[in-house]
Amino acid sequence: xxxxxxxxxxxxxxxxxxxxxxxxxxxxxxxxxxxxxxxxxxxxxxxxxxxxxxxxxxxxxxxxxxxxxxxxxxxxxxxxxxxxxxxxxxxxxxxxxxxxxxxxxxxxxxxxxxxxxxxxxxxxxxxxxxxxxxxxxxxxxxxxxxxxxxxxxxxxxxxxxxxxxxxxxxxxxxxxxxxxxxxxxxxxxxxxxxxxxxxxxxxxxxxxxxxxxxxxxxxxxxxxxxxxxxxxxxxxxxxxxxxxxxxxxxxx
Amino acid sequence: xxxxxxxxxxxxxxxxxxxxxxxxxxxxxxxxxxxxxxxxxxxxxxxxxxxxxxxxxxxxxxxxxxxxxxxxxxxxxxxxxxxxxxxxxxxxxxxxxxxxxxxxxxxxxxxxxxxxxxxxxxxxxxxxxxxxxxxxxxxxxxxxxxxxxxxxxxxxxxxxxxxxxxxxxxxxxxxxxxxxxxxxxxxxxxxxxxxxxxxxxxxxxxxxxxxxxxxxxxxxxxxxxxxxxxxxxxxxxxxxxxxxxxxxxxxxxxxxxxxxxxxxx
Numbered sequence: 030x031x032x033x034x035x036x037x038x039x040x041x042x043x044x045x046x047x048x049x050x051x052x053x054x055x056x057x058x059x060x061x062x063x064x065x066x067x068x069x070x071x072x073x074x075x076x077x078x079x080x081x082x083x084x085x086x087x088x089x090x091x092x093x094x095x096x097x098x099x100x101x102x103x104x105x106x107x108x109x110x111x112x113x114x115x116x117x118x119x120x121x122x123x124x125x126x127x128x129x130x131x132x133x134x135x136x137x138x139x140x141x142x143x144x145x146x147x148x149x150x151x152x153x154x155x156x157x158x159x160x161x162x163x164x165x166x167x168x169x170x171x172x173x174x175x176x177x178x179x180x181x182x183x184x185x186x187x188x189x190x191x192x193x194x195x196x197x198x199x200x201x202x203x204x205x206x207x208x209x210x211x212x213x214x215x216x217x218x219x220x221x222x223x224x225x226x227x228x229x230x231x232x233x234x235x236x237x238x239x240x241x242x243x244x245x246x247x248x249x250x251x252x253x254x255x256x257x258x259x260x261x262x263x264x265x266x267x268x269x270x271x272x273x274x275x276x277x278x279x280x281x
Numbered sequence: 282x283x284x285x286x287x288x289x290x291x292x293x294x295x296x297x298x299x300x301x302x303x304x305x306x307x308x309x310x311x312x313x314x315x316x317x318x319x320x321x322x323x324x325x326x327x328x329x330x331x332x333x334x335x336x337x338x339x340x341x342x343x344x345x346x347x348x349x350x351x352x353x354x355x356x357x358x359x360x361x362x363x364x365x366x367x368x369x370x371x372x373x374x375x376x377x378x379x380x381x382x383x384x385x386x387x388x389x390x391x392x393x394x395x396x397x398x399x400x401x402x403x404x405x406x407x408x409x410x411x412x413x414x415x416x417x418x419x420x421x422x423x424x425x426x427x428x429x430x431x432x433x434x435x436x437x438x439x440x441x442x443x444x445x446x447x448x449x450x451x452x453x454x455x456x457x458x459x460x461x462x463x464x465x466x467x468x469x470x471x472x473x474x475x476x477x478x479x480x481x482x483x484x485x486x487x488x489x490x491x492x493x494x495x496x497x498x499x500x501x502x503x504x505x506x507x508x509x510x511x512x513x514x515x516x517x518x519x520x521x522x523x524x525x526x527x528x529x530x531x532x533x534x535x536x537x538x539x540x541x542x543x544x545x546x
Contacts, residue, residue, distance in 0.1 A: 147398045147432040149422055159476075171400050173476065178493040180474045181398040184435050202478035205489035212488050219496065220431045222410075222424065222453035229453050232429060235499070237512040242495035244516075246485065255486055263488035 047093050051117060056187035058142060059158050059170065059196070061133040063117065063124045065092050077119055080165060081112045091117050118195035119165065125196065126203045134200075135208055144184055146174035150218040156181065157201045160193025168193045173201040176213045212262040217243060299345050303368060308438035310393055311409050311421065312446070313384040315368070315375040320344060329370055332416070339363035343371075366416060369446030373414070376451050382458055385451075395435055397425040401472040401497075405465065407432065408452040411444025419444045424452040427466040428497060473497050 045053075048062050067073055068091055078084045089095040090113045097106050124130040134157075137143065141155040156172035159180060170191040171180040183189050205212050221228045221236045228236075247265070250257050257264040297305075304312045319325055320343060330336040335356065341348050342364040352360050375381040388394065389406055396404040407423035410431060421442045422431045434440065456462045475482060475491065483490045500509035511517040 147435065149431045149433060173474075175489075176493075177496055178474070178476065178491060179497060180400045182400055184398070198480075199478050202476050202483060202489065206478065209488055215492050220424070220429065222426075222429070222456070224450045224453040224457075226449070229457070232453075234509070234512050235429065237516050238500060238509045239495045239498055241508065241512060241516055242498055246492065246495065250486070253486060257492075261488070263490070263492055265492070 047091050047113070048117070051114060056191070059137075059188060059191065060118070060121055061125065061130065061137055063121055064129060067124050067127070067129075068092055068117075068120055073120065073123060077116065080119060081116050083109075083112075084116065087113045087116045115165070118192065122160070122163070122195050122197040122200075125200055128207070131204060131207045134204065135211070138204070138211070143172055146172075146176060147181060147184070148174065148177050148179075150216045150220070151176040152216065154213055157204060158193075158196040159201050160196050160198050163194055163198050165192050165194040170196055175201070175205065175211075176215055178215075209262055214259050214262065214264045214266050216268075217265050218268050299343055299364070300368070303365070308441070311388075311439060311442060312369075312372055313376065313381065313388065315371055316380060317344060319375050319378070319380070320371055325374060326371065329367060332370065333363050333367045335360045335363040336367065339367045343368050369443055370416070372446050373411070373448035373451070376447065377454060382451075382455055385455065386459065389455075394423055397427060398432060398435070399425065399428050399430070401469065401474065402427040403469050405469060408455055409447045410452040411447045411449055414445055414449050416443050416445040421447055426452075426456045426462055427469050430496075470499050 048065075051057060052060055052062055068088055074084060074088070081087060086095070087109070090097060090109065097109050101109070125134050138155050138157060143156045143158055145151075145153040146156055151174055154174050154176040156174055158170050159173040160170060161168040169189055170183065170193045172183055173180050183191075219236055219239065221233050223229065243265075247257060259266045298317075300314050300317070303309060304314050320340070326340075333339055338348055338352055338356075338360045340346075342360060376385050389408065392406055394407045394409050396402075396406055402425055405425050405427040407425055409421050410424040412419050412422060412431070420440050421434065421444045423434055424431050473494065475494075477483070485491050485494075500506045508517070
């Protein structure tokens with residue numbers, strides 16, 4: 030099968046598989062390779078024909094069964110190429126929430142291919158790509174940090190133009206359903222700005238209120254007997270004893 | 282090294298001062314140029330002589346003065362290093378002055394320090410900060426007044442700048458000096474991300490559920506605002522804690538142990 034897919038074409042750029050070429054292009058580092066079997070199963074493509082025309086031809090291009098004909102005009106070829114990329118990306122969003130896709134994305138997560146959380150207290154937690162909408166051309170891809178449970182813009186501009194729908198809104202949630210052992214424990218450190226060592230009042234007040242919300246959450250978890258210490262997945266890592274606490278005690 | 286060599290030829294031709302050269306080095310764009318008058322005033326340098334080695338020589342280098350005693354060749358790199366350290370520490374003091382924070386405000390306006398990577402902060406500009414005022418502990422971090430959090434600089438070229446060169450107080454002072462910043466934050470404080478699976482929220486009881494909502498939460502409902510007002514000076518001792526005996530926790534511990542101490546008295 031592999032030999033059949035290898036094109037005897039003279040064009041040097043076509044000597045590799047289309048998918049490999051796509052994954053190797055600059056800016057496509059977030060994508061994983063989708064199994065050819067998954068792409069050729071028409072059931073998996075249900076509904077995608079509303080986004081692209083000539084879906085069978087595009088599938089053939091992606092799976093190297095056919096080449097974009099040299100006879101076509103420059104414009105048509107470019108459009109076919111773009112549509113093939115677009116279709117691949119949309120299939121990708123569906124593929125990565127299957128078991129095989131999740132496994133491939135886990136490898137990428139472990140390599141931190143999506144980068145690290147820029148938040149200081151997250152201590153370089155790897156990120157996961159997420160879309161804000163499952164409809165293409167709505168919002169660009171964002172990166173989800175499982176430690177602070179917030180989303181960030183990609184660091185590099187070549188990733189900030191990627192469509193979020195190529196990863197889907199459910200991917201991170203699905204990922205941690207499939208790999209609960211990868212859920213990090215959460216850091217509870219919180220930053221409060223200080224001037225000459227004194228906390229700024231309104232910020233300190235907000236910090237206190239937020240900590241109160243956290244305490245309430247912990248109380249709710251306790252009530253239901255759900256463990257949340259630093260060794261449990263999704264638990265809280267309490268900071269080391271803060272010198273502020275002892276001073277507060279001493280003051281009274 | 283290069284810089285000190287050029288220093289010698291400085292006297293004859295009009296050259297950039299050491300300060301402007303140092304600030305124009307690639308990766309030093311976070312620094313503002315400290316006014317020489319500020320450095321010349323010994324009062325502003327109180328205490329630095331005990332922190333910086335080769336203090337006299339380093340000061341001469343920064344101010345482009347010919348050293349009284351020629352520096353030994355072996356010491357030249359050490360003096361250069363000391364000059365950078367001294368400059369950083371003076372810089373941390375200078376940016377707290379009116380002239381200093383106005384210069385920093387210009388850089389802030391031009392987004393020299395970058396924008397907040399958090400999506401819902403909508404490109405809020407960052408402010409450089411050190412978590413410690415002592416050198417050699419941690420490199421510079423960036424503070425976002427909107428999410429009230431600190432981030433790593435996006436480029437590794439800033440990862441060799443000591444946080445103490447900006448100091449712990451600068452960001453707080455800066456946002457208080459320019460109320461416009463807080464006003465901008467107020468406009469953005471309304472969104473929070475919630476992870477969903479096929480459109481369904483995840484329960485907080487699940488390990489993968491939302492456990493960090495509090496981190497970005499702001500009081501919104503009437504009850505929340507009431508509760509927020511109770512947090513004016515300390516964590517209120519609330520009824521939700523009465524039936525749960527949890528005393529290993531930090532905030533609750535201090536409040537509860539205070540109560541115990543009062544009972545003992």
